[in-house]
Amino acid sequence: MAKHFHVNTPLLESMGMSKRVGTTVYMKMENSQPAASFKIRGIGHLCQQLARQSKGVVCSSGGNAGIATAYVARKMGVPATIIIPSSSPQLVVQRLQDEGATVKIVGKVWDEANAEALRVAEAEGLTYVPPFDHPLLWQGHASLIAEVAASLGPSVKPGAVLVSVGGGGLLCGLVQGLKDVGWTDVPIVAMETVGADSFNAAVKAGRLVTLDDITSEAKCLGAKTVCKQAFEYSQSSELTIISEVVTDQQALQAIQTFLDEERVLVEMACGAVLAAVYSGLIGRLQDEGRLPTPLGPLLVIVCGGSSINLEQLSSLKEKLQT
Known part of the structure; x- marks a missing residue:
């Protein structure tokens, strides 16, 4: 019986993203997992x-x-x-x-x-x-941060972690992982698309919110209610979780730029986190004083994508670029 089913995924530096944000950007390539995602x-x-x-x-x-x-x-x-x-x-x-x-x-x-x-x-x-929505899932996802800490070594700590949020399982795992390695002071930028933004809606309302419908093309972010633990973390004074939303068009643009620059195709749900860098959001958060200037290295979780291929990408372009 295998010790575990996941692999230790590559942590790669992105020249294109680093140039855009003016600090080193590391990509945790979860798209290279056996089942194509974290x-x-x-x-x-x-x-x-x-x-x-x-x-x-x-x-x-x-x-x-x-x-x-x-x-x-x-x-x-x-x-x-x-x-x-x-x-x-x-x-x-x-x-x-x-x-x-x-x-x-x-x-x-x-x-x-x-x-x-x-x-x-x-x-x-x-x-x-x-x-x-289960503590055992979050425990498993926490291994991602343990791997990053081991790769970066004791002298390097991320300036922020960027992640897409659907139901909130990965977010909960990251928080647990940050706690495990003593990085709770590292801010998390939690990204969603408009129309699949149950976490952002909850953060704004100060309580869990159930969306009427999922209208975003990022179907994998499509939980109408985010898990309770993710919302509770957003309210915790020990953590900094910044919730932001991009449009489907920005997410699509991001996956196309990522494909051009990194030669990797990921799905819309992952495009949400990439758009944080490509759409200039990180710079805006720095301007607003919500992220520090200068900023330490950014960790971008490239969460994956099994629901995309070139045909799917073409149909998204047709749908969203009208």
Whole structure:
């Protein structure tokens, strides 16, 4: 049995991004995980803890969490049922089937697929794998920061960590990881797209908010309510979490620039974090005094992307550039 399912991903310096923000930018390349995203860290950890004797796992996901669950289940020799909303691209369905999972399409958004996953878990006695809201997931995701700290060495600490927020699982994992290595004074810039901004809505309202609908093309950021722990961290006086929102157009522009400069294609959900650099947001936060000047090295979590290919990129361009 493998010690864990994830790999220690490369930490690369980006010349293009560094030039834009005037400080070194390191990219944590989670897109190079076996299931193409950071999700494998938490889901692998959770399944090892909860699903060893399971007669099967069930996960609700429009993309990366489902693919990570299907991958882990295949490696563990456990059957997987993945329930996805109808908004998920066909290439995700194909990828899930290639991993040997049973795919069911239920509802229009993740929340509806999730209600079905909980029902199936109960009815069929399967292990439910939550895509973002579970302490074991956060524990698994925290390994990302441990790797960064080991790569940078004791003399270097990030000036800020940039991350995309969907349901908030990665954000919770990063906070835990920062605590583990003693970096709680490092600010986190949490990025979402307009129309998939449940974290930003909660931060603004001072309480959890449920969005009416997910209208962003960044479907993988599409949880209508962010997890409670992520919101609580945003309210904590010990942490600095800056919540910001970009448009779908900015996220799309960012993935195209990233493809040109770094020769890597990532999905819209990841474009949200890249847009923080490419759209000049970091400079604006410095001007507003919300990030320090000068700024220490930036850590950008390139969270991944299994729901994108060139065809999908072309259709996004057509949709968003009208």
